[in-house]
Structures are given as C-alpha cells and as structure tokens.
Amino acid sequence: MFFGLNGVEISLIITFACLFIGILSGFPVAFAIAGSAIVSFGIIAVMSHAGLLYTLVEGNAGTEIIPVLPQGWDGAFLSILSTWSGGIFSRAFGGNVETLLAVPLFVLMGIALERSRIAEDLLTTMARTFGTLPGGLAIAVVLVGTLLAASTGVVGATVVTMGLIALPTMLRAGYSKSLSTGVIATSGTLGQIIPPSIVIVLLGSIVGDMYSIGQENRAKEMGQTVMEMLGEPAVLSTGTLFKAAFIPGVVLALMYALYALGYALLKPKSAPPIKLDEADSGKFDVAAHYGHRTGLLVLLTLGPVILLVALWLALTNMGFITSQAFAGDTGLISHGTALVTLASLTILLLSMTLQPQYRPLPLLIGIVGVAAYVLVDIFVLGPENTPGERFVNYGIPVLLILFGVKAALTRLSNIDVLRVVSPPVILIVSVLGSILGGVTSPTPAAALGAAGAIMLAAARLSEGNRSATRIILWAAFAVVIMLLMRGNFDLRMSLDDVNLENKVAVWVTIAAYHVAVFGLLFSCFVLISKKVMTSVVRETTKVTSMVFMILVASLFLSLSIRAYGGEHYIQEVLRSIEDPRTLLLAVMAVLFLLGFVLDFIEIIFIVIPIVGPVIYAADPALMPPEWITILIAVNLQTSFITPPFGFALFYLRGVAPPSVTTGDIYRGIWPFVLIQIVGLVLLWNFPQITTFLPDLLPAN
Template identity: 65%
Template sequence: MLFGLNGVEISLIIVAISLFGGILSGYPVAFAISGSAFVSFAVIAVLNEAGLLYTMQEIGGQMQKVPVFERGWEHAVLATESTWAQGVFSRAFGGNVETLLAVPLFVLMGIALERSNIAEDLLTTMAKLFGSMPGGLAISVVLVGTLLAASTGVVGATVVTMGLIALPTMLRNGYSKSLATGVIATSGTLGQIIPPSIVIVLLGSIVGDMYAIGQETRADKLGMTVLEMLGEPAVLSTGTLFKAAFIPGVMLASLYALYALGFALLNREKAPPVHLSGADSYGLLSYYKNNPWLLLGAAFGPGLVLILLWIIFASTGVIGDVTVDDVTTYGVLSGGTYSLVVLSGFLLTFAMAVRPSYSLTPIVVGLIGTFLIVLFDWLFVAGDASGGTKTLVYFIPAAMMVYGLKHAIVRVTEIEVIRVVSPPVILIVAVLGSILGGVTNPTAAAALGAAGAIMLAANRRLKDQNQSSKPVIWASLGIVVMLLTRGNFDLRMTMEDIAFDDKLAIFVTLIAFHVAFFGLLYSCWILFREKVMSQVVRETTKVTSMVFVILISSLFLSLTIRAFGGEHYIQEFLHSFDDPRTLLIVVMIVLFLLGFVLDFIEIIFIVIPIVGPVIYAADPTLMPPTWITILIAVNLQTSFITPPFGFALFYLRGVAPSEVSTMDIYRGVIPFVIIQVIGLLILWFFPSITTLLPELLPAN
C-alpha cells in the first residue's frame, strides 16, 4: 500500500482532504461538508473497484487482500442508505427533537435582545461604572459579554454588537487595537459556554447517547448490567450539563477580566482610564467613609453568606432529598424554598446597602418574612408537603417578604446601572433558575427565554415612545405565577382525583397563562408595528437553518466514514490507550487542532459521535461525564477565536473600522487562546468545578 498505509487509512485521508478542500473552497460550510461526503465516497469507490484500497486480513490461515468496500460500492451505498433509514436520521431528529427545539428558541431569544438595544445600554452603563480604572473599558466589555452570554447564547450577535459599539469607543480613548479586538472577540464567545448555550444544547443531544452506549459497552465487558455496575441508569441530560457549565463559564470570564486588568496595569498608555460623562456614585461612598471595600461588603456580603450556607446545608443533607430503594429521605429544608430565600435576602440587603438614607422599616419587614419562611419550612413543612399546605404556612411570611421586595426593587432601580442591568439579569434568573432549580427542562426554559426576550424588547420600544408598558409587566407577573405553581403543585388536569389545592392552583395558573399569553401577543404586535419582529424572525430562521443543515451534512459525512470502516478503525485506535485520561488528552488535542479549521457544529456532529462511545466508556467515578463534556465545550469555544478560521474573528472583522487590520485581531486573540488553555488545565486538575452544581442542585 501507499507509504505503508492500509486502505482504511488512505480512505480517511481522502475524506479529510475532501472536507478541508470543500471548506477552503469558499462554498457555504453545509454544502461543502455534504459535497465532500459524496466526493470522497465516489473517489474511494473508484479506487476500491480498481483494487487500490484494501486491508490485509488472515483468512483460512493466509493473509489476503480485502477491499474496503468488501462487497462492492453498490452494496456500500445500500448499506449506508439502510443505516440512515434505520436510526441515524431518527437519532438527530427523532429521539432528541425536544432537545434540539431549544436551538431556535435560544437563537430567537438572543436576536430579540440584540435588536432591542439592551446591549448598547449595558455597554454604556458599564463603561461609566468601570471606565475610570485602568483597563476599565475592557473589563466592561467582559462583564457585558458575560451578561449577554447568559441571556442570549448567540456569539455572532454579541460580537457584532460589541464590535459596533465598544470598539470605536475603546480606540478613540487610546486603547491598544490588539487588546480591544481580543477582548471583544473572546468575550463574545462566552455565549458558547455560559448557559443557556447552543453548544451545550447540541452536545446534550449527542453525548447523552454516547454516555449510554459507552457504559453499556463497559458493562458488557464486565458481564453485568449498567444498573448493577453504576447503581443508576447511564443518563446525562442537557439540564445537568447546563448546571456543570455555569461555574466554568464564570471562571473564564473572570480570567479574561484579570488579564485585561493586568495588561492595563503593565501598559497604562495602551489601556488608560477613561472618565465618561454621566457617571454618578449617588453619594454612596460618603455613607461608607469613602471605603469602597466597605460598600462592596455591605452590598454583596450577606448574599455570599447565604450562598455559602446553601453549599454547607446541601453538602450536609440539611437541604435536598436522597432516594434509596424507592424510599425518599427529605432534608429539613426544601431546596426550592431556600433558593427563593437566598434571592429575596440578597435583594433586601442589597437595597438596604445601596440606599441607606431610606426608611429601613419595609426592608426589615421583608427580612423578617424571609427568616420566618426558613423557620416555618424547618419546623412545620415536611419534604413531601402539598402545595396547598405550603401556601397556607407561608402565606403571611410571604406577604411580608413581597412587601419588602416591592420597596427594595423600587429603591435599587433608581440607580442607573441597576436599572439597565436588571432586565437581562431577571431574564437570566428566570431561564437558568427554572433549569437549575429543576422546575423545567432546557427546551421549556428556552421557550420562556424567547418569550421574555420578546417582552423585554417590546418594553424597551414602549419606553422609548413614552407609552405604557403595563400589559408587558402583567404578562411578566403571570409567568412568575406559572413558574411558582408549576414548582409547588400538581397541575395535571387528566387525573381522575384532583386535590382541592391543586384545582385552585390550576385555576390560578390558567388565569396567569391567559394574562401572559395576551401580554406576549401584545409584545409581538409592538415589535411587528416597529418593524423589528420581521428582522428577528428572519435572522432566527437563517441561523437555525444553518445549524440544522450542517447537522444533516455532518451525518452524511459520518455515514461515508462508517461505510468503509473508518469509524471502527478510529475507535479501535482509541481503545489502544490503556489510560482513559491519556486517551482524553489525545482527543482534546485533536479537537483543539480541528478548531483551527472547523466550526464547533461540524466538530460536534462529525467527531463526537466517533470518539464519544470510547471516551464516555470510562468509569464515571474517575472521569465524570459532565466533566468530560464541559472540557469538550470549553475546547470548542476556543474554536471561535483560533486563527485563521475562528468565526468570532470573521464577525469582528466585518464590523471593525478600516484602521484595524486582520493581523491586529489575530494578535489580540492569541493571549486569550492561551487563557483558554489555562482554563482547560484548571478544569482538568479540579474536576469538582464542573461537578459541584449538578451534585448540589436537584435533578430535572
């Protein structure tokens, strides 16, 4: 054979040349991938018929040549079509259709927010807040990128928006071109790791199957079932991956901000402080003896203490429940109730810290109500208590808490930065809270996020025109009511015997649903009237179509590789590694290198199905599947900023001023690529960063 390579190895090289040649040809990626599948199949078929592609196998005691298409190309075509019909297509669009439905919804959510100018307000406000410190504008871009990532998950919209708004401002104020472009391009990619993330959704549609297949293979080798081996089913949900990705995403954002601050301190002339007009401290520092650390402690200290207590209670069994042999043992505190207490306690103490001159009475009443909810939950509410019981017990403390929160929200929204930041933060809390709290799955949360983004965009338009936004506000309250009833009552209307409190909850939920539905329709009408909705729908359709066409094209290519035994060959090569961690390192290096030339969607749907059954066959106690998946997700995020084909670089190049060259962008992202590698190393040596939240929060 050529250069000592067998037929399968040469066929893999032909597929790789066809794929990279198609991508570099300039054709749309989806068509290039599907075209490379057909072209490489045809070339392999011709060489196979000519007797040039074969492997040497021992048959009857003799080494004989066996063609890669052992029964001819005609049979290979029929076998491929049979495989497609019997499961590959249904795997992508059948069993996982609910998960994949989250993709267009999250895309719609991101584009609606981008069209509502919320990003512009965030950048302007953050620049006023942090601009006066060295590298303040760069840090502002990282913070806004983090907020937009957690509320949109769309890289293109984030990079383009910040490139149009922040880049000219940074250059005008003397910022280095490389730092400005690097921090914008990289911060925009946070949407691929911080939930809700399209990368996580697409990975979730694939790796769940890979984990199940891998553990079944390992169980077969051990001669037992998966349940006997693991003690539980081999299930890896998208909601679990969202929980696992949150802390790593925040960690990466912190590393970006630290780099920007360090760069500014070492190169003050390239990232100077900027004093923008409109900054206002609201005289807060004077209340805290001009000590900013005292202010930060008063504002965020109580919230951090509540979160720390949450972690301690969850790790000691005070919060949550454990099921053993179908017997559930409940902790003395409910996880859902305590999460509400943490949010309420933070808002109340934060309002008291930032508006200290106001009356403390409403805040104290709210704090007492919050404390009583915890106390009543501990003393009077069992873990399996009905929603009606909880409502009766919590009614008075909850009313006190709501009274305090009403005054707290009015006070904190008087501050510009909070007024601007709160809409996307509320959306983040609603979407992520419903997922992380186990209230609903990512697809339903994506629908909630899309509806919320539409209402936020409509609310912004109404405020710009000085019109009332009460229908939108009432709709938002309706959604909150539905989330609360969904988490505390059984709302199934098909049951024969429905408890009275559940009937009452169903009635309240139906009212809240119609209020929310009317508000959503009204919001859609506002955006349609302002000629925004047509743009949102058009862009959503384009992005979603691109994702799913690439998915189908990737399946074509995977079938081509499978037809000549390439998938089996690669998996056998991977099985040759005795140490699963060494194998994972090899896979991560390959993914990192592929990120230079392939987009994350192609990598997910071409590479992961081939290597997944092998790397997910490791012992989950040694290599947790969530840890493996988040390592892959962070690695794929890097593909957006790796020259020369990183998508974020193309997005930024398209909106950057003429004085910014492509090489400026390349130089700017190199330090952040290194930071990505550092982040991967941190996750590698500290897997608990990814497993903490899935273990802490309830399952979906």
C-alpha cells in the same frame, strides 16, 4: 498499497481531504460537507471496484484480499441511503427532538435581545460604571460579554455587537488596539460555554447517547450489565451539562477581567481610566455617603451576597438543605426555600447598602418576612401537608417579603446600572434557575427564555408608553403565577378525583395562561410595529437552518465513513491507548487542531460520534462524563479565538474600523489563548470545578 497504508487508511485520507477542500472552497458549510461525502464516496467506490483499495486479512486459507467496499459500491450506497434515511428520521422526529428544539428557542432569545438594543444599553451603562477604573472599559466588556453569553449563546451576534459598540469607544478612550480587540473577541466567545449555550445543547444531543454506548460496551467486556457495574443507568442529560458548565464559564470570565486589570496596572497608558460627565445634582451620591471609600462600598455590596451563598453551600454540604420538597419533621429546609431566602435577602440588603437615604422600615419588614418564611418551613410544614395548606401557611410571610422587595426594587430602580442590568439578569436567572434547580429541562426553559426575551424587547422598545409596559409586566407576573402553580399543585385534569385545591389551582393557572398569552401576543405586535420582529425571525431561521442542515450533512458524511469501516478503524486506534486520560488528551489535541479549520457544529456532529463511544467508556468515577464534555466545550471555545482561522477573529475583523489591522487582532488575542489553556489545565487537574454543581443541585 500506497506508502504502506491499507485501504481504510487511504479512504480516510481521501474523505478528509475532500472535506477540507470543500470547506475552504467557499461553499456554504452544509453543502460542502454533503458534497464532500458524495465526492469522496465516489472516488473510494471507483478505486475499490478497480482493486486499488483493499485490506489484507489473515485467514485459514492464507492472506485474503478484501475490498474496502466488500458489498460493492451499489450495495454500500443503498446501505448508506437506507441507514441515512432512518437516522435522519429518528434524529429529526425521534429521541433527541426535545433537546434539539432548544436550539431555535435559545437563538430567538439571543437575537431578540440583540435587536432590541439591550446589548447597547448594557455596554453603555457598564462603561459608565467601571470606566473610571484602570482598565475599566475592558472589565465592562468582559461583564457585558458574560451577560450576553448567558442570554444569547450566539458567538457571532455577541462579537459583532460588542465590536460595533465597544471597540470605537475603547479606541477613543486611548486603549491599545491589541487589548481592545482581544478582550472583545474573547468575551464574545463566552457564549460557547456559559449556559444556556448552543454548544452545550448540541453536545447534549450527542454525548448522552455516546456515554450510554460507551458504558454498555465497557459493561459487556466485564460480563456485567450497566446497572450492575454502575448501580444506576448510564444517563447524561443536557441539564447536567448546563450545571457542569456554569462555574467554568464564570471562572474564565474572572480570568479575563483579572488580565485586563493587570494589563492596565502594568501599562496604564494603554488602558487609562476615562472621565465621565458630572453626575446630576439631584441624584443621591452613594460614593460620597461612604466617604468615597470604594473598597468599603464593594465590601458592603458584595459581602452579604457572598456570605449568603457560602452559608447555603455549607448548609447543603452538612445536610441541612436538601432537594426534598418539604422536610419539616427533620428540621431541614428545601433548596426552594433556600433560593427564595437568598434572592429576597440579596435584594433587600442591596437596597439598604446602595440607597441608605430612605427609611429602612419597609426593608426590615421584608427581612422579618424572610425569617418567618424559613421558620414556617422548618417548624410548621412537613411532607404530609397538602399544597393548599402550604400556601395558607406561607401566605403572611410571602406578603411581608413582597412588601419589602417591592420597596427595595423601587429604590434600586433609581440606580442606572441596576435599572439596565436587572431585566436581562432576571431573565437569565429565570431560565438558568429553572434548569439548575431541577424545575424543568432545557427545552421548556428555552421556551420561557424566548418568550421572556420577546416581552423584554417589547418593553425596551415601548419606553415612555406606560400602558404598553403595564401589559407586559402583568404578562410576566402571570408567567410567575403559572410556575408557582405548576411547582406546588397537581394540575392534571384527567385524574378521576381532583380535589378542591387542585381545581382552584387549575383555574388560576388557566387565567394566568390567558393573561400571559395576551401579553406575549401584544409584545409580538409591538416588535412588528417597530419593524424588529421581521429581522429577529429571519436571523433565527437562518441560524437554525444552518445548524440543522449541517446536522443532516454531517450524518451523511459519518455514514459514508462507516461504509468502508473508517469509524471502526478510528475507534480501534483509540482503544489501543490503554490509559484513558492519555486517550482523552490525544482526542483534545485533535479537536483543538480541527478547530483551526472546522466550525464547532461540524466537530460536534462529525468527530464526536466517532470518538465518543471510546472516550466515554472510561470509569465515570475516575473520568466523570460531564467533566469530559465541558473539557471538549472549552476546547472548542479556544479554537474560536486561535489565529489564523478563529471564527471570532473573522467576526471582529468584519466590523473593526480600517485603523485596526488583522495583526492588531492577532497580537491581542494570544494572551487570551494562553488564559484559555490555563483554564483547560485547571479543569483537567480539578474536575470538581465541573462536578460540584451537578452533585450539589437536584437532578432534573
């Protein structure tokens, strides 16, 4: 054997050499992966047939020489084709179809928002809001990157959009090239981790099976079943991963913003505050009302929200808030009641703080409605009440809440930043709230997000046309009605006995459905008439086709590796590492290095299926599977910004002006790479950051 390597080891070297050469050749990635699988298999087959690739096996008759393709190249090729065809069929039409359907829907959601210039409005408004602070433009870019990440999940679109809009503004304001490029490239990659993330969706389609296989193998070694070993099925859903990824994504965004602020304080000339035009004299000056005490204004704005969230978490931990629909007999309230209370009070208190020149009576009426809503849930309703009885009892409190919230939203719409930020935030909250709250799975939530993005884009492009805006608003309201009916009534018409209140709910839902569909079709017509829909559909098709072509090619490559025992060899090498955390650390290091030359999609579909059954075989009490997955996702995000091959750097280089050199981009990105490593260290040492929300919120 060459250099003391056996046939399987040489075959692995040949395969990955062909893969890297194919990717670096400039061919489209999907064709490069499929081509490398065919070429490497051909080379290995010829060498195996010639007796050059073999393994030595000790047997009763002595040392036996076995070719790496013992059944011959033709038998191995037929086995690959048959398994590949079955694998593609099951992957495309079988168990993971629902998860993978979320990919085109989330891509459509992001591209629709980007093409409708909502991202540009966000950047402009955030720059005006935070630009007067030291490093304010950089902080604004981080905030907008976070919002776009939560609404698009597409790194390329986010980086390019912010590079085109924010980079020239930052350079004109006197910001250093390194800080500007670093904060734009890194903030754009938040779409890799903040849900709804394409990375999380794709990982969810893979790691659920890996966790199940790993735990089954572990249970078999212990002579038990999975249920006997764990006490529950080995299930890891994409919804759980979304919950686990939310807090790490927010923590990373806060770390970026703190770095930008610290940089501005240490080097004020490199990140100066900007001067804005004088505000319109007719507008109410909130800062002057509070004596230009920014700290007091921030405290009054964010303080109540933070206190409400902290109270929610404390009551949940003490058992006063549960995932039960209604628990009036025990004096508990549900997560749904807590969510309605939190959202309503946040809107009402923000209006009181930011628009104090108006009469407080409507807002106080809304607060009374919130209190009545909670009291009805605690003392009046119980598990035995029907949905109709709940609606009747909630009727007056809900009307009071709506009265107060309507007045609050009308007042808050006078503030530019809230008027621009609110629509995408409402969309994000609707999508993430339905997932994190256990109302639905990611794929229906993705459909809701795609429809909402289309209507939001149509409303943005119809500004000034009140009739068109009114139609879209009614359609959005109809969607809310359908969600309420679905969450509170049994809408199955196939039942033998459907009571009156469920029949009424069904007819209300049908009416709302037709209004929503009409509004969606009207929104599509608006986008078509504005010549936006064509580009949205084209880009969505391109991205989706790329993802699924890579999926098909990656499965072909994985089966080629499996044909000569490469997958089994890698897993045995990994199993030789006894400490599971050391094993995970080794895998993380390999993934980080592969991230220099491979895209995250190739890593997910090629590498994770090979190493997954080993790293997910650890005791979930010591190494929770969602923690492992989020570590991998953050690692893949880090590889996006690591020189010299970080894809986000290439995206930014393509839209940066000639005055910004590649060296400027590389110098600006290194501090953020260190921040990413610090974030990984935090997640490694404090798994509770990822497990907190999945443990707190109800399961899907």
